[in-house]
Amino acid sequence: MIYLDWQHIVGLLILGIPIACISRTVVFEEIFREPREWCVNKSKTCNSLIQRKFFYLFTCEYCFSHWVTIAFLFMTHFKLMFDDFRGYIISLFSLVFVANAYLNLYSRLRVDITAEKKEIEAKEKVIEKLDTEIRSADPTAQPAGNGRG
DSSP: OOBOOHHHHHHHHHHHHHHHHHHHHHHHSGGGHHHHHHHHHHHHHOSSHHHHHHHHTTTOHHHHHHHHHHHHHHHHOOOSBOSSHHHHHHHHHHHHHHHHHHHHHHHHHHHHHHHHHHHHHHHHHHHHHHHHHHHHHOTTOOOTTTTOO
16 A cells, blocks of 8 residues: 655654764764775775775765665665555655755755854954054044943
8 A cells, every 4th residue: 555644744853853864973973983984995995896896885974874874774674655665665765765865955054154264264354453453543443342241
């Protein structure tokens, strides 16, 4: 029987969040730097193609998200549309898609935030330069922002 209701859609959207978080943390964050560097080295130096590809899985967030999704499917028994193995297969790829959409959204937000921070820093430098010029021209002038109580 094919079924898909709002609870399954909500489950799909919610389960994608921890999958994305775990995938990003393992593949990018500092806490896993040493094991990741070891895996990167192994993915380049192992003699066997299978070994190189196995270690590569821990360095690619998209690849790793498949394994995290499989673990979540074992833990939650989440199925979409079908009650048999087909529900797991559809869930696997749907969850990977949603998790990677979240990862891409997060990456985009980080780029935007970094750009905004750089823009703010540049504006602050311009303000400091103008304050310095004003103070050198008029030694009695107050620097910007010091008049607040």
